[in-house]
Amino acid sequence: MNNRLTELFKHKQNNLLSIYFTAGYPELTDTLKIAKALENAGADFLEIGFPYSDPVADGPTIQQSSEVALKNGMSLKVLFEQLKDLRKEINLPIILMGYVNPVLQYGVEKFCTDVAAAGVDGVIVPDLPMYEYEEMYQYYFMRNNLCNIFLITPQSSDERIRKIDALSEGFIYALSSSATTGKNLAVSSDQTNIYFNRLKNLQLKNPLMIGFGISDRESFTKACGTANGAIIGSAFVKSLNEGFDEIRVQEFVKAIL
Amino acid sequence: MNETTINYYVNEKGYFGDFGGAYIPEMLYPNVEELRQNYLDIIYDPSFQEEFRQLLKDYVGRETPLFYAKRLSERYGTNIYLKREDLNHTGAHKVNNTIGQILLAERLGKTRIIAETGAGQHGVATATVCALRGLECVVYMGEVDIKRQAPNVARMKMLGATVRAATCGSKTLKDATNEAMRDWINNPVDTHYIIGSVVGPHPYPDMVARFQSVISAEIREQLKEKIGRELPDYVLACVGGGSNAMGAFYHFLNDESVKLIAVEAGGHGVNSGMSAATTTLGNEGVLHGSRSILMQTEDGQVIEPHSISAGLDYPGIGPQHAHLFKSGRGEYVNITDDEAMQAGMLLSKLEGIIPAIESAHALAYLEKMKFKGSEQVVVCLSGRGDKDLQTYMDYFKL
Ligand SMILES: Cc1ncc(COP(=O)(O)O)c(C=O)c1O
Numbered sequence: 001m002n003n004r005l006t007e008l009f010k011h012k013q014n015n016l017l018s019i020y021f022t023a024g025y026p027e028l029t030d031t032l033k034i035a036k037a038l039e040n041a042g043a044d045f046l047e048i049g050f051p052y053s054d055p056v057a058d059g060p061t062i063q064q065s066s067e068v069a070l071k072n073g074m075s076l077k078v079l080f081e082q083l084k085d086l087r088k089e090i091n092l093p094i095i096l097m098g099y100v101n102p103v104l105q106y107g108v109e110k111f112c113t114d115v116a117a118a119g120v121d122g123v124i125v126p127d128l129p130m131y132e133y134e135e136m137y138q139y140y141f142m143r144n145n146l147c148n149i150f151l152i153t154p155q156s157s158d159e160r161i162r163k164i165d166a167l168s169e170g171f172i173y174a175l176s177s178s179a180t181t182g183k184n185l186a187v188s189s190d191q192t193n194i195y196f197n198r199l200k201n202l203q204l205k206n207p208l209m210i211g212f213g214i215s216d217r218e219s220f221t222k223a224c225g226t227a228n229g230a231i232i233g234s235a236f237v238k239s240l241n242e243g244f245d246e247i248r249v250q251e252f253v254k255a256i257l
Numbered sequence: 258m259n260e261t262t263i264n265y266y267v268n269e270k271g272y273f274g275d276f277g278g279a280y281i282p283e284m285l286y287p288n289v290e291e292l293r294q295n296y297l298d299i300i301y302d303p304s305f306q307e308e309f310r311q312l313l314k315d316y317v318g319r320e321t322p323l324f325y326a327k328r329l330s331e332r333y334g335t336n337i338y339l340k341r342e343d344l345n346h347t348g349a350h351k352v353n354n355t356i357g358q359i360l361l362a363e364r365l366g367k368t369r370i371i372a373e374t375g376a377g378q379h380g381v382a383t384a385t386v387c388a389l390r391g392l393e394c395v396v397y398m399g400e401v402d403i404k405r406q407a408p409n410v411a412r413m414k415m416l417g418a419t420v421r422a423a424t425c426g427s428k429t430l431k432d433a434t435n436e437a438m439r440d441w442i443n444n445p446v447d448t449h450y451i452i453g454s455v456v457g458p459h460p461y462p463d464m465v466a467r468f469q470s471v472i473s474a475e476i477r478e479q480l481k482e483k484i485g486r487e488l489p490d491y492v493l494a495c496v497g498g499g500s501n502a503m504g505a506f507y508h509f510l511n512d513e514s515v516k517l518i519a520v521e522a523g524g525h526g527v528n529s530g531m532s533a534a535t536t537t538l539g540n541e542g543v544l545h546g547s548r549s550i551l552m553q554t555e556d557g558q559v560i561e562p563h564s565i566s567a568g569l570d571y572p573g574i575g576p577q578h579a580h581l582f583k584s585g586r587g588e589y590v591n592i593t594d595d596e597a598m599q600a601g602m603l604l605s606k607l608e609g610i611i612p613a614i615e616s617a618h619a620l621a622y623l624e625k626m627k628f629k630g631s632e633q634v635v636v637c638l639s640g641r642g643d644k645d646l647q648t649y650m651d652y653f654k655l
Binding site for chain 2 (some may be wrong): 052053054055056057058059060063064067070075076077099100101102103104105106126127128129131132150151152153155156157160175178179180183
């Protein structure tokens with residue numbers, strides 16, 4: 001079967017909107033409801049975070065949603081249970097995002113098998129290093145036709161970005177500056193312009209999505225001016241703080257697109 | 258298994274056996290990679306070595322004595338030596354590492370220093386060297402620890418550091434470490450992160466061990482002078498992240514006749530749910546950037562530890578310790594809060610030395626050992642008890 005994510009990028013190269021939210025937040029059983037609402041609202045693909053107790057790359061908003069999700073009883077086991085009927089309801093490409101330790105405890109091989117069985121298309125594990133991925137885990141990702149998404153920042157060297165490009169499937173997750181999630185970043189400062197020009201000149205094989213610090217129509221539009229699309233995380237998670245509401249999700253996405 | 262073939266030191270991939278590596282998000286990669294590429298060249302540059310040694314001598318007060326504890330030896334019927342890291346400036350072994358790292362940070366052109374701290378000992382040691390060298394210093398500390406360790410917070414402030422509260426999670430050492438890592442992610446150019454123990458992504462565990470290895474280098478020389486041989490029968494040290502223990506073990510790792518005993522914090526007892534006995538309660542996983550052994554749930558969530566000593570209140574151990582544990586080179590044991598407190602009182606009464614409660618864990622294990630009488634036993638007295646006076650007062654109703 002084709003991977004939905006790579007298919008998507010074949011058909012659409014501009015203004016792609018991806019939305020991140022934390023599984024099991026604000027309520028344990030909200031995961032699929034939120035996914036469905038985002039599909040209805042017009043997002044292009046989704047990132048579902050599986051929570052971790054020590055999320056070092058995340059700012060306060062996602063730290064807090066992770067903490068609540070864990071208190072609600074979310075775990076990888078519970079998440080895969082919830083995702084059993086995913087493909088009966090939702091057609092969008094879906095990526096799981098989370099830290100390496102829960103994946104190691106679950107077992108990397110079993111994790112990849114269960115991710116694929118649920119109909120999920122890719123995985124982002126920000127603290128899984130390239131070396132270990134290549135040596136030990138790439139085989140399981142490939143065998144299950146999963147995209148593994150890597151992050152890059154303005155401090156990543158050309159050489160490293162090329163290596164990441166060679167190892168990536170789906171897209172490359174470009175941060176507009178080195179930051180934890182939820183910071184409001186200047187997407188169009190001189191420095192970021194230099195960085196995006198550098199990326200353009202590298203002629204990467206993978207599409208680019210800009211993430212971290214995209215929060216509204218203005219930052220989304222600017223990001224789409226330099227990349228294939230952008231990813232919104234903390235701003236959306238914040239909009240769920242008062243509880244999940246289908247209408248509010250609609251309005252959130254409408255305000256962006 | 259042929260023991261002599263085991264490599265107890267770091268390999269070229271940044272691993273100690275199955276443990277170590279650099280499990281970090283891409284945002285930290287440039288800084289950690291810069292450090293990895295340069296740390297050995299910088300540390301072994303003669304001008305660095307000269308400056309490092311001079312500061313350890315004139316500023317820290319090294320070498321620290323190896324003290325034959327006569328009354329303690331009589332009590333246990335053997336020969337006990339205390340490696341007096343408590344006599345270092347700032348009161349613990351932590352400063353050996355911060356001196357090394359501040360000199361390294363300068364050579365990397367960094368102008369801003371961040372650190373995490375639990376009890377505040379590493380925070381004070383970091384603030385101290387930043388004052389000494391005139392660098393900006395930000396220390397992250399759990400909100401709970403800020404309340405528990407007020408005197409050390411005041412010290413850091415006097416030394417010119419900014420103390421920032423970690424308000425997420427359990428609000429203790431592990432969360433302070435998370436906050437420091439987040440700071441580094443957000444300040445990728447001018448900042449160096451001085452990690453306080455042999456934990457974190459490669460090259461930190463190896464680098465911190467090298468700075469702390471001055472402890473075992475001195476023990477060898479001092480033993481030779483005192484008893485005519487460099488090798489003791491036992492070396493004991495407490496383990497939080499494991500830096501004083503690794504420093505005390507470092508130059509003995511290949512001398513298999515030297516038994517290395519690492520003492521973890523048992524808290525209220527390993528089965529109480531209030532413990533920090535990592536090797537007993539934990540299993541393999543990734544914490545703070547390296548593969549090691551940590552206390553975690555079946556789902557891979559980190560479990561909050563407990564110890565009466567804030568310096569041992571950490572859910573993991575450094576990857577080199579995980580390797581020594583798994584390979585059997587080190588013996589990993591644990592001591593409860595109560596046993597440690599009694600040992601702290603005993604040393605005070607017998608030798609006139611009030612130890613840090615962390616160090617008292619190592620001393621307490623003497624009580625459980627069987628001696629023939631002729632052994633040479635070295636205990637690393639990692640710190641002094643001044644910072645723990647309130648805890649001693651509350652515990653013993655002084
Ligand atoms: C006196 C003392 N000993 C031991 C420790 C534990 O750290 P490590 O295991 O890295 O030596 C600390 C930490 O704060 C300490 O202050």
